[in-house]
Amino acid sequence: MQTRVDPILAAVIHGALENIAVEMGHKLMRMSYSSIIRESEDFGTALTDATGRQLCECTMSTPLQSGPIPGYIAGILGELEKRGDKVQPGDVFMHNDPYGGASHGPDVGFAVPIFHKGELAGFSVTTAHHLDIGALTPGSCGIVDAVDTYAEGLQFKAIRVYDAGRKVEPVWQILRSNIRIADLVVGDMEAQIAAARIGAERYSALLEQYGLETVTGAYEDLLDYSERLMRDAISRIPDGRYNARTFIDGYLDDPDPALKELPIEVTLTVSGSDIHVDLTGTAPQTTNKPINMPLVGTVDCAVWLTLRSILLDSDVYGNIPQNSGLTRPITIHAPKGCLANPIFPAPVIARFCSGNAVADTVMKAIAPAVPKQVSAGIGNLRVMAFSGASGGKPWVHMEIMEGAYGGRAGKDGMDAVDTLYANTRNNPIEDIESHLPLRVLQYELREDVAGAGTWRGGIGSIRSFELLEDGAVSVEGDGQRFRPWGFLDGKDGSPAKVELARASGDVVNLPSKIPYRQLAKGDCITAYGPCGGGYGDPTKRDPKLVLDDVLDELITPETAQSDYAVVIAGGAVDEAATRRLRGEA
């Protein structure tokens, strides 16, 4: 096997690169102001080469943020070329164009170019989800009625915020006057730039120490290495076509049938060490509703993340560097004008749940080929934005509500957790109530709704918020109409729901997408998370595990009997009755 750089030196350089990305993430998290970055960790950091190929990423960042970084750089370089413009030392670029590589508008990227001996050698990049980006209503999620990308907020296409080292004040003034809660958002942006500059400094030092050619060679080797691992894993899957179809809610309360119960279809063609992913069969784009997904920045990340999590599961393979090499064996096609490849200016800001449904559908397609490496269907997420003005000061709070995993070979699904391409953190209740006019009334697991299986699906959560002052909420979710899929005779899981209990006493069920809606003091909104699908025949579940679930009050004795054919009496398994019921006696 030929390598460009001595494998020992390469190991040293790889360690140094990863260290740099981690340092950037560490500092960004600690410096930033809004809870969506510092608590939820909805940010990404990475270094790329001069063409945007990713060399390393921060282990703390969420995959949907670091994954698209190569696309941001490609978008910036493309935009500059169109303008006949060039990167100069001391520039800092701001970019969020969803039709130019960005994941969606609120995920703003800042790129600091790195020069070595007068030549552009790479970029140090941070991305982060910002609380507000000047869209039609407060917050940057739950903007579910934006009619085009212009309604989604400010669009930045390779905007210099520093020009050859000089701060471009007019741009910052535009930001301050167009973004709600500008102090927070601009503070986070400054933190992003500071962290990206540190990465640039460290990367320059590395180039000084080893020379561009050696460092380049080492990361080319690293890309080859990641590619080799992925190809090796793919070639163990039998050649063939694997197809699956799932559905998303869309807009369940909309009279237009073209906006609801929308199919997501994935066909994987495995041949040798290559996989082609085709999304033909997926619903047409929703031209005036923003649940379309950019092909670059969302769909590609969803596909890559799912395939690598299944085929090169880090729990099995250890820490494998995440870089562009991993994605070389994978090609993706989505017909122009479908949900997964919309045409500008179709809106995309609320693409989060559709993208995670793509990830879930990829898993469903490949499941029969690698049944021991997948989970049954996952429960999708929902994001809520609360807002208001407290004592004259506007506030916005975003909360990502967890889903759940399906059952797995030999293991139950993970309960109440972010799923697939999302991996953020919740906000501590004690943090929320200390800083916002909100009270959390409940945060618990749901009971008696788990997807039954030999290995049962993960259980969703209940989270309930009360408004202590008049305010508003927007919700961007999915997974309320269709159940997460059971696998190998496992039962389907349970859908999500959102309930609004008005201070006046009315209780209403809400659809999964709610544009900005005013709430009154005392109104209470409760999110019920979905439960993942079951894995394997429930009547094969070890009766001891069924008993555990009964004792833990996750299921009732009646469910133990009806779903699992296990008879529980007096806090113990009635073995004889269970055998009879299971037809084993």
Place this chain on the structure above:
Amino acid sequence: MIALGVDVGGTFTDLILADLAKGAVTIHKVPSTPANPAEGVIAGIQGICEIAGIVPEAITAVFHGTTVGTNAMLVHDGAITSMITNKGFRDVLHIGRHQRPQHYSIMQDLPWQNRPLIHRRFRKTVEGRLDAQGAELVPLDEEAVAQAARELGEAGVEAVLIGFLFSYVNPAHERRAAEIVREILPDVFVTTSADVSPQFREFERFTTAAMSAFIGPKVRRYISNLSGELAKLGITGELRVMTSSGGLATPEMIAERPASTLLSGLVAGVRGGEWVGQHAGIDKLVTLDIGGTSADIGIIRDGRLTESDARSAQIAGFPVMLPMIDIHTIGAGGGSIAYLDQGKAFRVGPQSAGAVPGPAAYRRGGTVPTVTDANVVLGRLVPERFLGGRMSLDAEASARVIGELAEKLGRTPEETAEGVLTVLNSNMANAIRSRTVQKGIDPREFTLSGFGGGGPLQAAETAAMLGMTSVLIPPHPGITSAVGLLTADLEYHALRTAFAVKGELEISRLQALYDDMEAELGAIFERDKVPADRVRMLRQADLRYVGQGYELKIDVPDGPLSEESLETVWRAFHDRHRAEYGHAFESSPIEIVTVKVRGLGLVDKLSEPPVYAVSGEPTQVGSGRCVFRVDGNLQAFETPHIERTTLPVDVKYSGPAILLQTDTTTVVPPGWIYWADRYGNVRMTRDN
């Protein structure tokens, strides 16, 4: 005053006996007895007393480092633990922060779901709720608490945690519930979350407290058993146990706060390194303690151990919100295995051959190349003189396994062996960078202290990778942890959540919080019979810019607080923020999140290391071919093997050299100058 330090590790129990008046020191090492660690301790005490020629009764104090609590967490073997919490919040411990530890894994386990500290069936909820300011929204349902306690008692639980939201602002509900439970279940371990760690973030606080409850009964039993055994030996001196923050605590304190022992054993090593450095006149030190499977890194800045911030510490995958020394552990040691992975990348560790089968050189059936084998192939470990000649190494086996790896790599065996060390050292250098460069500290101003079995072998070359020019190897690198036990004071911590914003805060409220904490700690020291003139109170606070989620720890001046004294705090925070992150937000408001007091009760301890006064010529016991990388190329040197204990004080020699002693081998590469200082430390410097 005769003090005994005894540190129980996984493999060995290390002991040091010091006559504090005479400065005489005896050291000893016996195998650990994991089933009942007290047995090894007692055997070790009998042994060391024999060597020192004293009777155990003469020992006036026993200082102890233990891994009982740590191991209970690592192997998940603790008490049947239960919890009483707020209605509506039964599953805070189970949901956690709803984040997966690994991004790219379907098959991973979430420790808090897969290995719960408290099963759901033992988590009871009761009415009662406070708001964020601590005001009561719903009164505590005392009858429900009593009912829960009765049910848990019937279920046979061994520990009960009371954990309510906002107890860090107002612990009244937790305290009242604990009272009720103690009355009903007098023999059960009861603790509250605010007693363990009164800080906001409910998942982390409840988890830390759950850990305390989970390991509590076991740690209590162990300490009480050990006290009994010591008494049987006739030792009436006080027992003091090292805590995760690097201080000592009384058995009563450990019984109340068992979670404070979670890093007991680990911390003692850094303490020992700090003490040695301090006497060598060094206040900027990186300690590198390398064993068979892992390396532990600690940073001493301005003479003080660095503490981890409240949000970074964890054990067995669970977050810990307690004062802890920042020790960075990586899977790199003498037994670390070198291999080409599935993608043909060259890796060293974290898999280790352990003690059995161990490195191929150990003749215990090891067949894969390890760091130790690489050291043998390069001539750095002398086979017939390993561990003072108590064990001989199989050089042929090392050559064989390294040779096999070399063939796969397409390199010579020596290039391969040197590559193993380069990758290992670079892993350690990266770990040190993460604790220095990444926090705005320039490691080049620091000295690297290498100890443990492997530290002295790797220290110089690791230092060189970081541009560090100064290395220190303590006299007894293998028992640095036991030494560390004899150098600490009683140390207790108190903290309160303050949420006070600059410009809006009431100085009198802050002052009252500090007064309250100082009174609390003062009462404990009084109970411990520490005279008032030996008590020190050090104030600190965790600060952040309003809106941030991570705090930085800043010292707060003594005496009455004033606008002026707070001004120094604000200033120090901006400076620290700039140093750590490379940026300060000078015009942003600052918030004091928690206020803290670190109370010290000074105890008699090792005042100075025994003086080392060797002179004359060092004893060279032989020489051998030793391979080093010089200016990018491998070169072989005929290298002297020298008895370390014969090095004369302050006489400088040039490397390369191999220094032999009973507990380890020190490698001095070419380009380094080395000498023994007046305390017997080996010092090395290098021209940069």
